[in-house]
Amino acid sequence: xxxxxxxxxxxLALSKKFVFFGSILAILGTFLPWYKDFDKFNxxxxxxxxxxxxxxxxxxxxxxxxxxxxxxxxxxxxKPTPKLPLKEDYFHxxxxxxxxxxLVMSLSVFFHPKFGVNVIDxxxxxxxxxxxxxxxxxxxxxxxxxxxxxxxxxxxxxxxxLIDLEKQERxxxxxxxxxxxxHEESDKVKSAVxxxxxxxxxxxxxxxDITPND
Numbered sequence: 001x002x003x004x005x006x007x008x009x010x011x012l013a014l015s016k017k018f019v020f021f022g023s024i025l026a027i028l029g030t031f032l033p034w035y036k037d038f039d040k041f042n043x044x045x046x047x048x049x050x051x052x053x054x055x056x057x058x059x060x061x062x063x064x065x066x067x068x069x070x071x072x073x074x075x076x077x078x079k080p081t082p083k084l085p086l087k088e089d090y091f092h093x094x095x096x097x098x099x100x101x102x103l104v105m106s107l108s109v110f111f112h113p114k115f116g117v118n119v120i121d122x123x124x125x126x127x128x129x130x131x132x133x134x135x136x137x138x139x140x141x142x143x144x145x146x147x148x149x150x151x152x153x154x155x156x157x158x159x160x161x162l163i164d165l166e167k168q169e170r171x172x173x174x175x176x177x178x179x180x181x182x183h184e185e186s187d188k189v190k191s192a193v194x195x196x197x198x199x200x201x202x203x204x205x206x207x208x209d210i211t212p213n214d
Contacts, residue, residue, distance in 0.1 A: 008076050015145035019092050020072045022137025025130050026065035026099060030058045032127030035110050040120050049127050054109060057102040061131055064095035068138055092142035099135040103128065 012020065030049035038044035049058030071088060074081050084091050109115055111122060 005076060008078075012072075012076070013145070015141040015148070016072055016075075018137045018141025018144065019068055020076075022096075022134045022139075022141060023065040023069035023072070024134070025137065026134030027062060027069060029127040029130030029132075029134060030062040030065075032130060033125030034058065034106065034128040034131075035125055036123055038121040044121070046125065048125075049131065053115075054106045057106045060102050061099045061135070064099045065134060065138070068092045068095045089142045089145045092138055093146075096135045096139035096142065099131065100139070103132055103135065 009017075032048060033046050034049045034052070034054070036044055036046035045052070047054070049055075049061060051058075068091070071081065071084070071091065081088075086094070107124070107128070
C-alpha cells in the first residue's frame with residue numbers, strides 16, 4: 001500500500017534513517033553487556049548498561065536514544081509530533097552528544113586503575129559498542145539534516161504554476177475590452193463637444209435676431 005508504514009519508512013530521508021536506526025541500536029545496546037572484568041582468582045563480573053556502578057550513565061543513554069526514536073516514530077505513524085524545546089535536528093544532536101559523553105565517561109571510569117579490586121583484565125562488551133555506534137549514527141544523521149536541509153517525507157514540495165491561467169484570462173479580457181472602452185469614451189467626448197457647439201451656435205443666432213429699440 002502506498003501509505004503503509006513500510007512505504008513511509010522507504011521515503012524517509014537518509015538523515016532521518018540514520019537517526020531512527022541509530023537510536024534503535026543505542027537503545028538495544030543498553031540492555032546488552034557493557035563491560036566485564038576478571039580478578040586474579042579468575043572470577044569476574046559482567047554488567048549491562050542498566051546495571052552495575054555506572055547504571056545511571058546507561059539510563060541517560062537509554063532516555064536520550066528513546067527521545068530521538070520517539071520523535072521519528074511519531075512522524076512515521078503520522079501522529080502529532082510532541083512540542084520540542086528546540087528544532088528537531090538540534091534535539092537529536094543534544095541527545096546523541098549527551099549519550100556519547102556518558103559513554104566516554106563510563107569508559108574512563110571503568111578503565112581507571114582504581115576501579116575494581118584485584119582486577120587484572122577489563123574488556124568492553126557488545127552493548128557498549130552498539131551504544132557508541134548508535135549514538136554516532138544519530139549525531140551523523142542530525143548533522144546531515146542541518147547541512148543539507150533535508151525535507152522529510154511528510155513535507156510535500158509546492159510549486160506555483162509558471163503561468164496563472166486565471167490571471168492570463170483576466171488580462172486578455174482587459175485587452176479585448178480596452179479598444180471598445182476607448183471607443184465609447186471617444187464617442188462621449190465627441191457628443192459633448194457637438195452639444196457645446198450647437199448650444200453656442202444657437203445662442204449666437206438668438207443674439208443676432210434681437211433688434212435695438214428706436
